[in-house]
Amino acid sequence: MKAKTTSIWHGNFKDGKGSIVAEHSALHSIVYKPNKKADEKTATNPDELLGAAHSSCYNMTLNYYLTEAGYSIDFLETSVVITDKNKVITNIDLMVTGKVHDITNDLFKQFAEKAKAGCPVGNLLKIEASLTASLQQ
Structure with a gap:
């Protein structure tokens, strides 16, 4: 089985963020960023x-x-x-x-x-x- 995901990044490291899309799953436009706070529920890392x-x-x-x-x-x-x-x-x-x-x-x-x-x-x-x-x- 092959699984394809695509990650897209916008902006600089400090203020930017990315999104992830998995071609054949429910993962769609999941936001990720490096400076995510522990209690932040709108993004992952x-x-x-x-x-x-x-x-x-x-x-x-x-x-x-x-x-x-x-x-x-x-x-x-x-x-x-x-x-x-x-x-x-x-x-x-x-x-x-x-x-x-x-x-x-x-x-x-x-x-x-x-x-x-x-x-x-x-x-x-x-x-x-x-x-x-x-x-x-």
């Missing part, structure tokens, strides 16, 4: 987009492995925290919680680690990523 790509890919990978093993999943929720120091991404922290029927916490953690190793976006990044996995009853 590349770190958030990267986190969204990683968490969604990880959820699909974990769901695939669990489904293939015969487990029934109510939900999986993955958060990604990306740490950036001096304009260099230094680490990524994954936190996954799920409700999966008839599985032990230890086995869930094993599947979580397998998904971490098998996630295409995570593998693309090739950065040290921590993982915290917890199962809800």
